[in-house]
Amino acid sequence: MRSVLVEGPRRMSLVERPMPDPAPGEVRVRVRYAGICGSDLHIFHGQHPYVQFPRIIGHEFAGHIDAVGAGVDASLEGQRVAVTPVVSCGTCHSCRTGRPNVCLNLQVVGVHREGGFADYCCVPVECAVPLPDNVDDRAAATVEPFSIAANMLGRTGVLNEDTALVYGAGPIGMTVIQALSGVHGLRQLVVVDRIESRLDWARDSGATLTVNSADRPLSEALQDAGLSPDLIIDAACHPAILEEALDLAAPAGRIGLMGFSPQPSSVPQSKLNRKELTLYASRLNNRKFPEVIDWMAQGLIRPERFVSHSFKAEQVHDAFALLEESPVECCKVLLDFN
Template structure:
C-alpha cells in the first residue's frame, strides 16, 4: 500500500509499506477521504513539537472497515466510519474527569502514531465511529474538524443572548461560527480577519458582521457600535490577540483559545480580574464525535461550505502547498484515496 510519510521536516515521500494487520481491539480502515489540517502542515515543516519522525500524517479520515482484530465483532467489516484521532489511557486524572484529549499518556493519530494519509490505517475499534447512511462521504470526513468546534463550545456554554467575536476565518473559525449560529442560535456573531476573501467565506457561513482588522482596529470598530463581546473565540492564536481580547471583552465574558503560539503573550492581569473574565483553552476533542454525527444527521451544520479543493492523494505535496499559500481562496482541502 502507499502511505504519505514525512521522513523528516520538509521531506515528504509516497512510500510503499506493508499492509497493516489490526491488533487485538483494532480495526483496519480502507481510507476513502482525508482532510488536510494546519497541524499536518506543521509536522511537514518541522513546527510541531509533539511529532516524531518518520510519520504518516493525517488525523481527519473516513473510510470502510475491511478487517478486524481479536475481540472485535466481524460484523463491523464493511462499516462506514470516521476515526477519532485521540487515543487515551482511560484511567489517569484527565481521563477520569472527562478530558481524554489531554490524557497523561495521550497518543494522537498522525502525530505520535501513524495516521490516515495512507491507503489503509489501523486504529482502535472504539475510535472508529459508524456513519449513518444519510450522511454523504464528503460530510463524514469533515466530522473531526467540527469536533474541535464542539469541544470549544461545550466549555463556554453559548447562549442566544451572547455577542460572540471570532478571531480568524480559517477552517477552525468557520466551523465554530457554524456551530454558534446553527446549534446554539447565538444571535450576533462577529468575525475578524485580515483577508477579504476569508471574510466573504465567513459571511457565507452565517456571520452577522465581518471586520477586516487590517483596515480598522477592532477596538474602534466595536466602540462605534457600542459592542462589548460576551464570548470571544481566538481561532487565529497570534500572541497579541489575548491581551486585545481581554481589553475588548464585556465584564463576565468568556474567552477561549483554540490553538497555540510558541511566542509568549503579554497580558495585564487587572483586565482579567477587574472584569472577572473566564479564560478557557481547548485541545483536540473530548469524545465529541457522537455529538457532531448527531448535528450532521439533523442538518444543523453544513461542511460543504468549507470544502474548496480536492486532490488525489498522490498529489499531496501540491495539496499541502496550496493549503499553506493560498489563504484567499483555500479553506478545507480533501485528499481522495482508492
C-alpha cells in the first residue's frame, strides 16, 4: 500500500508498505481522504515532542472499513467512517472519569502509532465513527479538525447572548468561527487577524465584525463597536494573546486557549479575580465525532469552505511545500488516496 513515511526530520517519502492486518478489537480502514495539519508539519521538521521515527503520519482521515479483527462485528465491513485519532487505555483516572482525550497512556494515531496518510490504517473499532450518506468523503476527512473546535466550545460552553471574540482566522480559527456562527448562531462574533484574505474567509463564515490588527488596535475597534467579549477563543496561539485577552474580557468572561506554545504568558491574579474570569484548556477531542458529524449532516457547518486545496497522494511533497511556502493561501489541504 502507498504510505507517507517520515523517516526522520525533513525526510519524508511516499513508499510501498505491506498492508497491515487488524489486531483483535481493531478495524482496517481503506482511507479515501486525509487532511494535513500543522502538527504534521511539526513532525516533518522533527519539532514534535512525542513522535518516534519512522512513522506513517496523518491523523485527520476518513474512508470505509474493509476488514475487521477478532472480536469485531463483521457486518461493519463496508461501513463508511471518520477516524478519531484518540486511542485511550480505558483504565486510568482520566479515562475512568470521562476524559479519555487526556488519558495517561494516550496514543495518538499518526503520532504514537501508524497514521492515515496511507491506503490502509488499522485503529481500534471505537475510533471508527460511522458516517451518514449525506456526509461525503472529503467532508468526512475534516471531522477531526472540527472536533477540535467542538471540544474547545464544549469546555467553555456557548451562551445565546455571548459576544464572542476569536483570535486567528487560520485553519483552527475557521473551525471555531463556523461552529460559533452555524451551530450556535451567535449574533456578535468578532474575528481578529493580521491577514486580510483570512478576514474575508471569516466574514464569509459568519464573523459579524472583523478587525485587522495590523491596521488598528483591537481594543480600539471593540470600543468603537461598543463590544465587550464574554467568550474569547485564542486560535492564533501566541503567548501574548492571553495577556491582552484578560484586559478585553467582560466580567465573568471565559477564555479558551488552543495553543501549545512552551513560552510563558504573564497572568496577574488580580486580572483574573477582579472580573472572575475562567481559563479553559482543550486537547484533541473527547468523543466529539458524533456531534460534528451531526453538524455536517444537518448542514450547520460548511466543510467545503474549509478545504482550500486537494492533492493526489503522489503529490504529497507539493502539498507540504504549498503549506510551507504559501500558508496565507491555504486553509485545509487534503490528500486524495482514491
